[in-house]
Amino acid sequence: MRLQTRSRALVRLAAATATALALAACSTGGGVEGEGLEEAPDADTDATDEAGGGATGDAPTGTLVAAITGTPDQFDPHSTSAYASFQVLENVYDTLVVPNAEDLTFEPSLAESWETSEDGLTWTFTLREGVTFHDGSEFDSADVAYSYNRIIDEQLANSFRFANVESIDTPDPQTVVLNLSAPTPNLLANIGGFKGMAILPEGAAEDLDLANEANGTGPFTLESTSAGGAEVAAFDGYWGEGPFVEGVEFRYVPESAAALTALRNGDIDWTDNVPPQDIATLEGEEGVELGQVGSTDYYYVAFDTTEPPFDDVDVRRAIATAVDREAIAEAATFGAGTANQTAIPEGSFFASDYAPFPADAAAAEQLLADAGVEDLSFEIMVPSTAPQAVTAAEVLSSQLAEIGVTATPDTVEEGAFLSRQGEGDFDAFSWSWIGNLDPFGYYHAQHLTDGGFNFQGYSNEQVDELLQQASTETDQDARKELYDQAVEIIVDEVSYLYYYNPDVVQAWSGDLSGYTVRPDRAINFDTVQLGG
Amino acid sequence: MLSRVAQAAAVLLGVAVLVFAILQLVPGDPVRIALGTRYTEETAAALRARSGLDQPVLVQFWTWFTGALTGDLGVSFRSGDPVTALIVERLPATLSLAGMSILVALLIAVPLGTVSALRPRTTVDGVATVFSQAGISIPDFWMGILLIVFVAPLLALPTGGYVPLTEDPAGWLRAVILPAVTVGVTSGSILTRFVRSSLIEAADAEHVRTARSKGLTRPTVLGWHVMRNALLPFVTVVGVQLAYLLSGVVVVEIVFSYPGLGELALQAVQSRDFPLLQGAVLLFAVVFLVINLLVDLSYAALDPRVGTR
Numbered sequence: 001m002r003l004q005t006r007s008r009a010l011v012r013l014a015a016a017t018a019t020a021l022a023l024a025a026c027s028t029g030g031g032v033e034g035e036g037l038e039e040a041p042d043a044d045t046d047a048t049d050e051a052g053g054g055a056t057g058d059a060p061t062g063t064l065v066a067a068i069t070g071t072p073d074q075f076d077p078h079s080t081s082a083y084a085s086f087q088v089l090e091n092v093y094d095t096l097v098v099p100n101a102e103d104l105t106f107e108p109s110l111a112e113s114w115e116t117s118e119d120g121l122t123w124t125f126t127l128r129e130g131v132t133f134h135d136g137s138e139f140d141s142a143d144v145a146y147s148y149n150r151i152i153d154e155q156l157a158n159s160f161r162f163a164n165v166e167s168i169d170t171p172d173p174q175t176v177v178l179n180l181s182a183p184t185p186n187l188l189a190n191i192g193g194f195k196g197m198a199i200l201p202e203g204a205a206e207d208l209d210l211a212n213e214a215n216g217t218g219p220f221t222l223e224s225t226s227a228g229g230a231e232v233a234a235f236d237g238y239w240g241e242g243p244f245v246e247g248v249e250f251r252y253v254p255e256s257a258a259a260l261t262a263l264r265n266g267d268i269d270w271t272d273n274v275p276p277q278d279i280a281t282l283e284g285e286e287g288v289e290l291g292q293v294g295s296t297d298y299y300y301v302a303f304d305t306t307e308p309p310f311d312d313v314d315v316r317r318a319i320a321t322a323v324d325r326e327a328i329a330e331a332a333t334f335g336a337g338t339a340n341q342t343a344i345p346e347g348s349f350f351a352s353d354y355a356p357f358p359a360d361a362a363a364a365e366q367l368l369a370d371a372g373v374e375d376l377s378f379e380i381m382v383p384s385t386a387p388q389a390v391t392a393a394e395v396l397s398s399q400l401a402e403i404g405v406t407a408t409p410d411t412v413e414e415g416a417f418l419s420r421q422g423e424g425d426f427d428a429f430s431w432s433w434i435g436n437l438d439p440f441g442y443y444h445a446q447h448l449t450d451g452g453f454n455f456q457g458y459s460n461e462q463v464d465e466l467l468q469q470a471s472t473e474t475d476q477d478a479r480k481e482l483y484d485q486a487v488e489i490i491v492d493e494v495s496y497l498y499y500y501n502p503d504v505v506q507a508w509s510g511d512l513s514g515y516t517v518r519p520d521r522a523i524n525f526d527t528v529q530l531g532g
Numbered sequence: 533m534l535s536r537v538a539q540a541a542a543v544l545l546g547v548a549v550l551v552f553a554i555l556q557l558v559p560g561d562p563v564r565i566a567l568g569t570r571y572t573e574e575t576a577a578a579l580r581a582r583s584g585l586d587q588p589v590l591v592q593f594w595t596w597f598t599g600a601l602t603g604d605l606g607v608s609f610r611s612g613d614p615v616t617a618l619i620v621e622r623l624p625a626t627l628s629l630a631g632m633s634i635l636v637a638l639l640i641a642v643p644l645g646t647v648s649a650l651r652p653r654t655t656v657d658g659v660a661t662v663f664s665q666a667g668i669s670i671p672d673f674w675m676g677i678l679l680i681v682f683v684a685p686l687l688a689l690p691t692g693g694y695v696p697l698t699e700d701p702a703g704w705l706r707a708v709i710l711p712a713v714t715v716g717v718t719s720g721s722i723l724t725r726f727v728r729s730s731l732i733e734a735a736d737a738e739h740v741r742t743a744r745s746k747g748l749t750r751p752t753v754l755g756w757h758v759m760r761n762a763l764l765p766f767v768t769v770v771g772v773q774l775a776y777l778l779s780g781v782v783v784v785e786i787v788f789s790y791p792g793l794g795e796l797a798l799q800a801v802q803s804r805d806f807p808l809l810q811g812a813v814l815l816f817a818v819v820f821l822v823i824n825l826l827v828d829l830s831y832a833a834l835d836p837r838v839g840t841r
Contacts, residue, residue, distance in 0.1 A: 071799060074611040155574040211611055227621055227791030228693050251693060253789040257677045258691040265685050385802070415804045419564065 060234045060246045062530035064512070066523075067253040067262060067271040075225060076210035077198035078147070078156045083435075083521070086195050087272075088230050088250050090522050093198030093216035096125055096144065096176075097188050101516045103349065104296065104437055106188040110139065110199055110217065111176075120183030120474045125176045131239045133201045134214070134221040140173035146202040148191075158197060161190040183472040185479055189438035194522070219243045219526035228252060242526040244514070263288060263507060269530065270508040270515070272523070276334035279505060287510045291517035292336060295504045297434040298343045298442075299332070299392055300496040301380060304427055306457035310378075314371040316494035320357045322364035322403050323396060329500035332391040336503040342487050343433070343442045345501040345519075350439045350480055352487050365403045377406035378427035383417040386431055392499055393430045421455045429455070432502075435520060439483045440471060447486075447495050458495035536828055540821050547817040548600065552593050555806050562609075562806050583607065583807060596810070605811035610803045615811035618796060625694045626792035629715065629785070630777040632708045636716025637723055637773065640667075644720075645727025650754075652732060660724060667721025676714045676787035684710060692789035711788040715781055719773045726769050727762070734762040764834055771827035775820045 070084030077089050096111040111125040131139040145168045152162050164184045169177040184190070191197050201207075201215050208215060214222035219242055220232035233247040251268065253259040259273035260282070274282065274290075282290050303310035303319070310316055325339035338345065341355040368376065380393040393409035400407045407428075412420065420426055436442045444467055445451045449459040463486050470482035490496065504521050514527045555562070563576050563585060580586045583606065584595055596606060605615035644664070648657035680691045689710055695703035734740065735758050743757045782794030789795075793812060800808035 071795075073803070074613070079612070155578065157575065159574075211613060227625070227796075228789065251789065252791070253692055255677075255680075255692070255787045255789060258680050258787065258789055261680050261684055262691045265688070265691070267690060414802075415558075419561065422564065 060244055062245050064245045064248045064270065064525060064528060064530060065251065065268040066248055066525070067251045067259045067268045067273060069252075069254060069256075069259075069271075069273045071252045071254075072225075072230065074211040075214055075222065075230075077195050078151050078154075078158065078200075079210075081157055081196075084252070087523050088222070088232065089195045089198065089214070089216075090218075091220040091232055091248065091525050092214050092218045092222050093195050093200075094218050095192045095195060095197050095199065096127075097192035099189075099193065099437060099520055099522075101518045103347065104520060105349070106192055109192065110144075114188075116474065120185070120472070121180045123178045123180070123187055125178075127174045127176065128239060129174065131217050132237045133217055134235055134237075135201070136237070137201055139199070139201070139217055141170035141176045142173070142202050143199055144168070144176045145170050146204075147198065147200045150200070150205060151197075161197065183474050185472065185474050185476075186438035186440040189441065193437045193441075194435065194520075220248060223247070238526070240526065242528075244527070244529040245525065248525050260507070263509060266509065268509075269512050270506070272504075272506045272521075274505045274507050276332075276336045276505065279334060279336055282507055289508050289510055289512070291506045291508070291515070292503050293517045293519055294338055294345050294347065295434075295502055295521065296345065296348070296436045296519050297432055298340065298345075298436075298501050299337075299389060299430070299432045299499045300343075301393070301396065301428055301430040301499070302456040302496050303494070304424065304456060305459075305495070306424070309371075309373050309376060310428070312371055312373075313493050314367060315373055315376070316497070317357075317492075318364050318367035318371060318373075318403075319400065319405070320494045320497050321359070321367055322361055322400055322405070323357065323497065323499075324359040324399055325499050326359070327399070328392050328395045331395045332388045333500070333502050336505055337500040338503075339500045340498055342491055343436070343496070343498055344439065349476070350442075350483055352484050354484070354488050354491055356492060361399075361402050368403065368405070375404075375406075377408075379408050379410040381410050381412060381417060381420060381426045381429040383414040383431060384411050385414045388502065389430045389432060396430075424455060424457065426455075437520065439479075443467060443483065443486065443490070444471065447490050456495060458490075458493070460489060460493060460495075463489050463495075536825065540825050544818065544821055547821075548597055548814060549593075551810055551813045551817070552596060555810060556589060562804060579609065582612075583609065600811075600814060605814070606807040608800075608808045609805040610799075610808070615808050618808060619793065619811055619815055622791060622793045622796050624696060625790060626781065626785075626794065628694075628697065628704065628708050629711055629781055629790065629792055630774060632712035633715040633719060633777050633781075634770065634774055636712050637720035638770075640716065640720030641723030641727050645724045646731060648724075649728045649731035649735070652728075657728075660728070664721035664724040667717045667724075670718075672714055672718060672783045673787050675717060676711065676784055679710045679714060680787070694791050707790075711781075711784050711790050714784050714787075715777060719777065723766075723769060723773065727766065730762040730765050731758060734758045737761065760834075764831065767830055767834065768827050771823050771830075775823040 068084055068087050070082060072080070072085035072088060073082045074080050075085055075089060077086075077093050080086070094110045096109060097106040097114070098109040099105065100107045108128070110128055110131060112128045114123060114125045116123050125144075127139070127141060127144070133139060148162065148165070148168055150156070151158050152165070164180045164182050165178055166181050167179045169179065171177065178187070180187075198216060200210075204210060204215055212225050217239065219235055219238045219240065221235050223231045223233045229249060229251040231247060231249050234243045234245065253262070253271070253273055256273045256275050256278065259268065259271045260278065262268040263271055264285070264287075279290065279292070282288055303316055305311055305316070325341070329337040329339045340346075341357060342352045344351045380396065382389045382393045384390070390409065390411055393407075397407040397409055417429070417431075421429060433442070433446070445453040447454060447458055447463055448467055449464050466482050466486035466489075470479050470486065473479040473482055491498070504517055504519065506517050506523075508515060511530055512528060514529045515525070516527070518524075563579050584592055587595070599606060603616055605619070607613070608615055608618060611618070644660045648660040651657055683689070684691045689706055693707055695707045697704040735754075740753060740757045743753050781792060782798055784790070785792045785794040786798060793815070797809065797812040799805070800812055
């Protein structure tokens with residue numbers, strides 16, 4: 001904590017020295033500490049001692065330049081829904097718990113531990129000690145209560161995540177108690193799934209212009225925002241490890257050719273603007289690292305199950321049998337996707353290997369004939385803003401042509417898509433669900449009879465019952481069992497016809513180390529080092 | 533001239549009504565569309581109240597229009613920031629790009645057009661014609677990508693972004709030059725042909741022949757009699773080009789991740805941020821009107837006969 005009292009200039013000097021030392025060490029292949037310090041001039045040695053306190057490699061060096069695809073709309077974590085905003089905020093704010101990078105199970109962040117009561121109605125979180133906000137104020141339970149109550153009271157975008165929360169108690173500064181109206185096994189996903197549930201200091205909304213300013217507990221402080229980018233700086237008082245860079249400059253680059261040229265030129269160090277068709281080229285390139293991992297997103301097509309012919313489950317099954325998901329995944333993602341007959345990708349605890357449809361055109365034709373359907377012709381509505389869904393619909397259309405079905409992709413503007421979807425004005429529609437963590441997010445709103453996003457009008461009492469039960473079952477194994485049963489029916493009856501899970505693909509320079517691509521697309525630069 | 537200004541004001545009112553009406557006629561509930569997956573009865577009601585969408589349409593129009601007259605264009609659906617502030621933030625970037633583009637266009641058009649007008653139907657003229665044809669035909673986005681992929685690495689220029697002139701003039705120039713060349717080549721190609729034809733036409737005029745027959749030198753004839761007369765239609769075209777530049781740089785701004793008005797307008801379309809879209813469209817309309825007005829007024833300055841009409 002000595003570092004906090006030092007001036008910025010000193011830290012910069014230390015950082016510069018550390019870089020020089022690290023480079024010197026690299027070239028001689030010797031240990032960083034001994035050799036480097038001997039060679040350093042007196043003044044610099046002092047600075048290094050103060051900043052690093054030991055290993056010189058720990059002092060932040062360099063500014064990382066990250067090109068992100070989208071443009072943030074604003075920086076209030078509780079109000080924004082833009083992924084681009086969260087890419088920046090991910091590094092500025094913390095939540096009580098976070099999904100880990102591998103299997104997305106929840107681990108401590110601002111909460112060190114938590115307990116659930118027997119009846120599942122009381123969750124008690126014990127908070128981490130010694131955490132400070134960027135302005136130097138202490139973090140405690142009042143900040144948690146303030147943040148959550150802000151979302152609930154102002155009915156902000158995420159208030160539905162607290163639907164079961166009756167009250168929030170703060171018996172002492174290190175303890176937060178959430179009292180629930182019903183057992184909520186996905187509570188951790190609700191409060192830690194993404195930075196929309198960030199903990200702000202008490203009164204933040206009154207003290208700051210949260211759309212453009214921030215005061216979090218994360219590894220970086222939000223320094224400036226402008227039309228073309230945002231800058232964050234390393235936070236000296238960060239409670240966790242790192243950061244190991246002085247700051248990150250986020251640039252908004254919608255055009256992938258520009259992002260990739262900038263990466264090759266060394267103008268940027270990292271980008272998520274990697275179209276699937278460029279993966280093969282980038283793989284062979286020197287100085288460019290490519291990270292690819294299966295995501296929690298899925299692409300699907302759904303049919304209007306309330307009108308003929310798709311009210312007949314056999315017709316939907318016939319279509320599901322005709323589909324070659326591998327071909328769709330290949331075409332839409334250039335191989336950067338995994339065909340799947342359910343929503344949750346392989347590797348997740350809740351994944352199911354249920355796959356009843358074989359991709360058999362002859363069998364599909366027979367099924368369709370058995371259902372008494374001839375000359376089937378329909379439109380697949382797709383939003384123009386989702387190129388993968390458009391490609392998927394096109395491939396599906398050509399596959400269905402082989403069994404004599406005319407499926408015409410109907411690409412419409414996203415706003416029109418949403419309103420037509422809401423009004424049920426479609427034969428079929430194709431899109432994706434992204435950023436899912438808990439099976440609740442994968443299945444409930446989509447397949448419950450009165451689910452908010454059940455536009456296809458699917459209704460099955462047994463599925464309703466299983467999903468309701470699963471939403472309050474606190475035993476994880478029992479919960480998986482319930483979901484497996486529900487999923488089997490959903491897939492069998494083709495409420496959604498699942499295609500594939502796309503990969504997350506990101507590229508960065510060879511100078512950057514310590515970065516992990518995550519299945520949930522969260523980007524964390526607290527562990528990243530430059531000049532490696 | 534006064535009537536010309538009054539006319540512009542009337543057109544402006546018409547444009548405002550049209551901009552407002554068209555967005556009213558877009559099918560679907562704007563609030564539902566803007567909120568997307570965040571839509572709930574509560575969030576919708578809050579947004580409606582915040583944006584005044586719970587008022588009757590005529591009241592909404594009047595509030596918006598009178599607000600616009602005082603520079604208040606309402607509040608963005610998406611960020612909650614005042615639309616005027618969002619636009620003003622982007623203005624320097626787009627003005628820089630437009631100004632630099634017109635400079636690039638003139639640097640191409642004036643010499644090239646003059647040379648080919650002086651030597652019509654020669655090799656020089658042929659080369660110039662091919663060049664301007666190509667410049668008109670190549671789409672801006674393609675030109676931009678070519679510059680990004682091949683020229684930016686060669687000259688170590690940035691592939692995007694904007695640096696304010698007041699902060700770092702060299703950085704500003706480096707950021708502006710490639711997008712400006714992209715836009716400028718297209719405009720310059722159109723202008724080249726225009727310079728050529730208007731010079732040829734002007735050179736053919738009777739008074740020029742008279743001047744020549746008086747024995748005046750070539751440069752004097754060209755500079756005084758031909759150029760001055762060719763200038764009049766030229767100003768019109770440059771004016772129209774400039775107006776197009778201000779609103780038509782959308783594609784180039786996207787390709788170069790250039791944070792200007794075009795990029796802002798596209799964002800507004802994508803997120804169906806109606807107040808922002810209305811503001812941006814109105815601004816573009818005003819720019820068109822003002823430039824056209826200035827062009828008309830400059831006629832009077834260049835040719836006194838126009839003013840008396």
